[in-house]
Amino acid sequence: MLRMTIDRDAPLMTLAWTDHVTGRRGYLVVDRLVRGVASGGLRMRPGCSADEVAGLARGMTMKEALHYDPDSRYVPLGGAKGGIDCDPRAPEAYDVLVRYLRAMKPYIETVWTTGEDLGLTQDLVDRAAAEAGLVSPVQAVYPLLDDEAAARRRLAGAFAVEVDGIGLDVLVGGCGVAESVLTALDRAGVPYPGTRVAVQGFGTMGGATARFLARAGLAVVAVADVKGTIANPDGLDVEALLAARDTYGTxxxxxxxxxxxxxxxxxxxxxxxxxxxPAAVSYAVDTVNQERIGARWIAEAANMPVLPEAEELLAARGVTVLPDVVVNSGTNAWWWWTLFGDIAADADEAFAYTRRAMRALVGRMLDRAEAEGTSPRAAAHGLAADRLPVIAERFGWYR
Known part of the structure; x- marks a missing residue:
């Protein structure tokens, strides 16, 4: 008798793409669908692999589940991710992006909502998507909206909001990362003044995180970009550095x-x-270089920056890793809070909502980690694992 088994831990769909012009490789992994749709950004970096994209897609499944609130208008989607193995600074990068999006058009139109990630800005993704013939990189979610026209106007309005010369869409993720750090400090009874921060990566997430932490009273003493590390033990002028960076965070x-x-x-x-x-590349902290770290906390603003083996060694030395699936989940959630209508296209409302949501989520994670004697990451995964069946019971399994 033929027996078929279903691997619940395997992604729902994995696609590999080869650019016929340059030979560059690209990937799309859909980890899970909820109501037929999955959410996850598109990254472009040299060396991007199928395994990396699969790990990121699984992380998106957890991020969506962690923000599930049955009383909110935003209903979490499934998790997905796209990746292109190409240097975003290469002369051919934009054309590769357009051809990738054109190849993935059937999936973006129906199941995959995407946006900026490492190496790509939202403006660039939007422009390339239009050139590829797409209505929007998030058009797959439109059928789930009560009033599509109003929702699209609300999201467009939110993307037009600027705070001190920086777009709200660029800032809100860093607000979530900063609030995660501040929550950990508050629980440990550590005052903000005198607390020092080092940030790797000064693009969208790293720059915004540095701004919010500096404005909270912490001293940003080191910032790393592709040219090296800028350091000052008395604290850097974050606002001056933000004003002096290019579109790649240099x-x-x-x-x-x-x-x-x-x-x-x-x-x-x-x-x-x-x-x-760490707010730049994945796999930045390994089993060798973790020995150089003397910090008490690592807040994963990037996706998968600390290797699992390195995290075990850090934990043994008393270093707490606040995991990416919680810490950097604010950007994705803000998109959907805005689109579904939980918040308006307003910076103050967006920041306040993000702060409340992140403080509550980080608090639940740390409470569980303490109660179970486990790591914050294991606690976060446990919270997600508790919620996924609840979401599936309400909306059905799409695996």
């Missing part, structure tokens, strides 16, 4: 003050700081 060194020092790119790891915020 800071113009002409903006540095006399006391600011230029160090090697990996110097952020060993910065004298209580908090490290």
């Amino acid at each position: 800071v113009d060194r002409a903006a540095l003050r006399p006391a600011d020092r230029e160090l090697p790119g990996d110097a952020w790891l060993s910065a004298e700081a209580e908090v490290l915020v």
Whole structure:
């Protein structure tokens, strides 16, 4: 008798794409569908692999589940992710992006809602999507909206909001990361003044996180970009550095003050700081370089920056890793809170809602970790595992 088994841990769908012009490879992984739709950004970086994209897609499934609130208008979607193995600075990168989106058009139209991620800005994704013949990179969710026209106007209005010269869409994710850090500090009774932070990556997530932490009273003592690490033990002028960065998050060194020092790119790891915020590439902290870390907390603003084996070694040394599935989930949630109508296209409302949601989520995660004697990551995964069957019971399994 033929017996068929279903692997619940396997992604629902994995696609590999080869660009016929350059030979570049791209991937789409749909981990899970809820109401027939999955959510997850598109990244572009050299070396991006199918395994990396699959891990990111699984992370998106958990991020969506962690923000499930049966009383809100936003109903979590499934998890998905796209990736292209290409340097976003390469001359051919934009054309590769357009061809990738054109190839993935049937999936973006029906099941996959996407947006910016590592190496790509939302403006660039939107422009390439239009050139590829798409109505919107999030059009798959439109059939789930009560009033599509009003929802689209609300989201467009939110993307038009700027705060001190930076778009709300760029800032809200960093607000969530910063609030995660502040929640951990509050629980430990650590005052904000005198607490030092080192940030790896000064693009969308890293730059916004640095701004919110600096404005909360913490000292950002090191910032790393592709040119190296900028450091000042007395604290960097975050606003000046933000004003001097390009679209890729690289800071113009002409903006540095006399006391600011230029160090090697990996110097952020060993910065004298209580908090490290890896906000750039995946797999940044491994079993070797983790030995250089003296911080008490690592807040994963990037996706999968700390390797599992490294996290075990860090935990043994008393270093707490606040996991990506919680810490950087605010951007994705803000998209849907806005589109579904839980919040308006307003910066104050967006920040307040994000802060409340992140504080509650981080609190639940740390409470569970303490009660079960486990890591924050294991606790977060446990929370997601509790919620996924509830979502499936309400909306059905799409696996």
